[in-house]
Amino acid sequence: MSEGREGEGSERGPHRPGLYPIRTVSRLTGVPAVTLRAWERRHGILHPTRTDTGHRLYSEGDVDRVRQVVALLERGVAVGQAGSLLAPEDRETAADAAPGMAPPRAPEPAPSEGQTGDPWPGYVEGMLAGARRFDTLALDTIYNDALSLHPIDRVSQYLTHPVLERLGAEWPEQEASIAREHFFSNFLRNKLGARFHHLNALSQGPRLVAACPSGEYHDLGLLQFALAAAGQGYRLVMLGADVPEAEIAAAVHIAAGRAVLLSVSARVAPETLARQVAALVALTPVPVLVGGAAADLWPQHIQAAGARVLGTDFNLALRRLGECLGSP
DSSP states (O other): OGGGGHHHGGSSOOOTTTOEEEEHHHHOOOOHHHHHHHHHHHOOOOOOOOHHHHHHOOHHHHHHHHHHHHHHHHTTTTTHHHOOOOOOOOHHHHHHHHTBBBBBOOOOOOOOOHHTTOOHHHHEEEEEEHHHHOHHHHHHHHHHHHHHHHHHHHHIIIIIIHHHHHHHHTTSSTTHHHHHHHHHHHHHHHHHHHHHHHHHHHSOOOOOEEEETTOOOOOOHHHHHHHHHHHHTTTEEEEEEOOHHHHHHHHHHTTSSSSEEEEEETSSSSHHHHHHHHHHHHOOOOOEEESHHHHHHHHHHHHHOOOOOEOOHHHHHHHHHHHHOOOO
């Protein structure tokens, strides 16, 4: 059976006491099957037993290793370094538990990005090159590769968000810079939209109204953070770009929102930002939290207007959101 279909058939494959098929391991750890296979092939983190028909079977020790890797990733350790930080495996355990099984494959060598411990600069430059050539296939390849090794919030923070910022900074100096920014924005919106709606439908936490204020048309940063927040269990009411303050406040009232997430780019003047934030704070009784590049540039204007600063660091912003509302 091909690797692409292993997740579908593994539950029906041969079982041995103490061993789990890949779909079960994915359900126990929350790590997608495609990521588990990538960790095995590219980084040698896992060494599952193979049945005669090619199905992977994982031991309790493998499940523990996956959980350890997840914990390391959450602390900011690159996946290429995580394997060296784990305790050595007991290679005899899996073999003894499943006599007659095919031996595990030798792992493929890790790519150069993993060896440096920081894959993101290479990913960013590759994605920028693809966007400048209007090359959807190149963007798709890099995005899927990064997503197979890292959680979506990390991919958003360290890959797609920097690419958006770099493309925006090129405007209007380079040829077709606006077209390139729009091309990449549409690519990313298509990628993120379906995933966001799926996660948001499963969330049961506090409801947040997310919007960009009047005159702000750059809503992809908002969508990326909303996806990260939905992954943490918050429920998002997405209003998108260019929404008047009175409309945002009305949505909060009707949807019983617990807070407003406002995303503002660096292109807004600080006086405009202060006026818009102050107007929204006056119109709604719930906390107003402001993210985006403007929040890094003009935090004093935001705080003086009565709102809270989220900034552009997703991990820090999620932590501040949790401090404000409580984690779901």
